[in-house]
Amino acid sequence: xxxxxxxxxxxxxxxxxxxxxxxxxxxxxxxxxxxxxxxxxxxxxxxxxxxxxxxxxxxxxxxxxxxxxxxxxxxxxxxxxxxxxxxxxxxxxxxxxxxxxxxxxxxxxxxxxxxxxxxxxxxxxxxxxxxxxxxxxxxxxxxxxxxxxxxxxxxxxxxxxxxxxxxxxxxxxxxxxxxxxxxxxxxxxxxxxxxxxxxxxxxxxxxxxxxxxxxxxxxxxxxxxxxxxxxxxxxxxxxxxxxxxxxxxxxxxxxxxxxxxxxxxxxxxxxxxxxxxxxxxxxxxxxxxxxxxxxxxxxxxxxxxxxxxxxxxxxxxxxxxxxxxxxxxxxxxxxxxxxxxxxxxxxxxxxxxxxxxxxxxxxxxxxxxxxxxxxxxxxxxxxxxxxxxxxxxxxxxxxxxxxxxxxxxxxxxxxxxxxxxxxxxxxxxxxxxx
RNA sequence: GCCCGGGUGGUGUAGUGGCCCAUCAUACGACCCUGUCACGGUCGUGACGCGGGUUCAAAUCCCGCCUCGGGCGCCA
Numbered sequence: 410x411x412x413x414x415x416x417x418x419x420x421x422x423x424x425x426x427x428x429x430x431x432x433x434x435x436x437x438x439x440x441x442x443x444x445x446x447x448x449x450x451x452x453x454x455x456x457x458x459x460x461x462x463x464x465x466x467x468x469x470x471x472x473x474x475x476x477x478x479x480x481x482x483x484x485x486x487x488x489x490x491x492x493x494x495x496x497x498x499x500x501x502x503x504x505x506x507x508x509x510x511x512x513x514x515x516x517x518x519x520x521x522x523x524x525x526x527x528x529x530x531x532x533x534x535x536x537x538x539x540x541x542x543x544x545x546x547x548x549x550x551x552x553x554x555x556x557x558x559x560x561x562x563x564x565x566x567x568x569x570x571x572x573x574x575x576x577x578x579x580x581x582x583x584x585x586x587x588x589x590x591x592x593x594x595x596x597x598x599x600x601x602x603x604x605x606x607x608x609x610x611x612x613x614x615x616x617x618x619x620x621x622x623x624x625x626x627x628x629x630x631x632x633x634x635x636x637x638x639x640x641x642x643x644x645x646x647x648x649x650x651x652x653x654x655x656x657x658x659x660x661x662x663x664x665x666x667x668x669x670x671x672x673x674x675x676x677x678x679x680x681x682x683x684x685x686x687x688x689x690x691x692x693x694x695x696x697x698x699x700x701x702x703x704x705x706x707x708x709x710x711x712x713x714x715x716x717x718x719x720x721x722x723x724x725x726x727x728x729x730x731x732x733x734x735x736x737x738x739x740x741x742x743x744x745x746x747x748x749x750x751x752x753x754x755x756x757x758x759x760x761x762x763x764x765x766x767x768x769x770x771x772x773x774x775x776x777x778x779x780x781x782x783x784x785x786x787x788x789x790x791x792x793x794x795x796x797x798x799x800x801x802x803x804x805x806x807x808x809x810x811x812x813x814x815x816x817x818x819x820x821x822x823x824x825x826x827x828x829x830x831x832x833x834x835x836x837x838x839x840x841x842x843x
Numbered sequence: 844g845c846c847c848g849g850g851u852g853g854u855g856u857a858g859u860g861g862c863c864c865a866u867c868a869u870a871c872g873a874c875c876c877u878g879u880c881a882c883g884g885u886c887g888u889g890a891c892g893c894g895g896g897u898u899c900a901a902a903u904c905c906c907g908c909c910u911c912g913g914g915c916g917c918c919a
Contacts, residue, residue, distance in 0.1 A: 438876035491880050509871060510853045518881055519855050519869045524911055623844060814919030
């Protein structure tokens with residue numbers, strides 16, 4: 410088994426063993442072709458019925474589509490073959506037969522609904538364009554890690570079973586922890602901040618977050634991958650620089666290293682990494698620009714959160730990624746620091762893609778007394794967060810950070826219609842398996 | 844959580860009360876075919892989400908349930 414050759418590596422003149430899935434059998438009568446597919450591509454296996462052993466031909470042609478077969482034979486140059494080479498088999502083994510009635514068609518001749526695809530994800534991933542999404546996803550995460558390392562960050566892993574949430578209790582999944590109430594973490598927020606007070610100073614984490622919101626949209630998951638950053642002695646502008654750097658690194662890595670995958674997705678020609686730096690628009694200016702588009706029935710006033718319609722109007726107006734900065738304090742969480750000069754304003758920022766929000770971040774409140782005050786103002790009991798707040802008494806430097814939605818990044822980079830396409834086994838309101 | 848729209852062979856669909864023992868494509872089965880590359884040809888198998896109701900008559904109308912998708916709120 411270890412001696413097998415990838416179909417893409419089979420060179421004319423070699424004797425090889427190729428193994429993979431039966432993509433298709435084309436039986437023309439006296440001659441037949443079996444198209445064998447593996448992770449690297451496809452190769453044609455030729456069966457000439459008059460010239461080959463009957464048992465060999467029979468074994469090769471009775472294999473149902475998507476069965477796993479192993480073929481040993483000579484690779485020959487053949488201009489009439491799809492890839493210019495074909496295998497003339499000496500032996501064929503059916504390694505794992507497939508039921509001829511498939512729940513979806515991996516050759517893609519007939520579309521399947523997303524729900525059908527997710528129920529049969531293994532078969533779905535046999536399609537080139539689906540395989541490409543997850544190869545690109547891996548490349549995006551690799552590039553993000555590399556960029557964080559360039560920013561002197563240490564990768565960390567924080568607990569996913571926690572005693573308290575970040576912003577209240579309504580959107581947490583409760584679990585039982587040895588008889589005690591506990592929750593799945595909705596964000597590494599508080600833990601990564603604690604690390605900003607450690608000698609690590611700058612940290613990042615790529616890990617799961619869990620949110621019990623009963624939303625059902627093409628851009629929400631109940632289990633998502635959060636790409637988090639927190640840095641000591643950073644302000645909101647520094648954090649925005651890092652966020653922009655990571656997003657741009659992801660685009661650039663895909664552009665440079667994923668040509669084949671972009672081709673499979675049919676977006677190679679139009680794919681462009683952003684070249685202009687992302688404009689930083691204040692909340693106040695954002696509202697003015699949204700109102701000026703005339704897209705909304707009612708004008709926004711200062712203090713309103715931005716509805717989806719407003720985000721879309723502004724996204725169309727800007728035409729690319731952009732930050733919204735200087736949000737009103739009252740619509741940002743307690744741990745976001747207020748502006749030095751105007752306590753109505755916060756240092757919170759969002760990084761927007763024209764289609765949706767990608768990042769939320771800001772400078773944090775690092776002064777103990779003001780942090781406790783912030784808890785109380787938002788109706789939270791500081792005592793429940795003592796494990797967090799007490800570390801602000803022992804030298805917590807000013808710090809800032811952000812959370813970036815991993816699936817949203819993949820989705821917006823590739824122009825996917827539904828965020829579920831960017832996860833192997835998505836968790837949503839209805840779906841708990843596979 | 845609120846609102847809207849769907850569920851028809853394995854898969855994806857057509858079908859707005861009788862022309863429907865239900866269309867087309869693909870898949871599947873059989874047969875024919877020596878260069879296919881979405882191979883082609885002939886024949887065949889296979890379906891109205893579940894339960895109730897209206898009607899002479901229901902895939903089609905009504906009610907409930909299950910289920911899928913979308914919009915909003917909120918968010919990453």
